[in-house]
Amino acid sequence: MPDITLIIKDREGKTHRVLAPTDMAMNLMEIVKSYELADEGTIGICGGMAMCASCQCYIISKHNLPQMEDEEEAMLSDALNVKHNSRLGCQISITEDLEGLTFELAPEEN
Numbered sequence: 001m002p003d004i005t006l007i008i009k010d011r012e013g014k015t016h017r018v019l020a021p022t023d024m025a026m027n028l029m030e031i032v033k034s035y036e037l038a039d040e041g042t043i044g045i046c047g048g049m050a051m052c053a054s055c056q057c058y059i060i061s062k063h064n065l066p067q068m069e070d071e072e073e074a075m076l077s078d079a080l081n082v083k084h085n086s087r088l089g090c091q092i093s094i095t096e097d098l099e100g101l102t103f104e105l106a107p108e109e110n
């Protein structure tokens with residue numbers, strides 16, 4: 001399966017175009033970590049369990065994303081800096097449908 005391109009705005013406002021594999025069961029948070037687009041220890045703190053909101057991002061493009069599960073919705077209702085387009089990056093798997101997905105990392109929570 002081919003890689004897809006993601007466009008990611010980091011917490012300093014810099015935009016990165018990165019390739020993400022669709023066949024490694026990765027999610028958005030793991031891609032951000034693997035390209036070191038956020039400081040170590042500031043993203044993916046709960047390991048992708050929808051329990052920390054450190055992977056919150058704002059979805060900018062108009063892609064059809066998987067619906068939120070209850071855990072994600074509950075976590076975002078308690079998180080800071082939440083916007084109408086907030087999602088938890090760890091809950092969105094990399095699939096071919098996400099080619100060109102554009103998102104911005106939410107600020108650090110503390």
Ligand code: FES
Pocket residue numbers: 029043044045046047048049050051052053054055056075088089090091
């Ligand atoms: Fe903790 Fe996504 S990594 S909620």
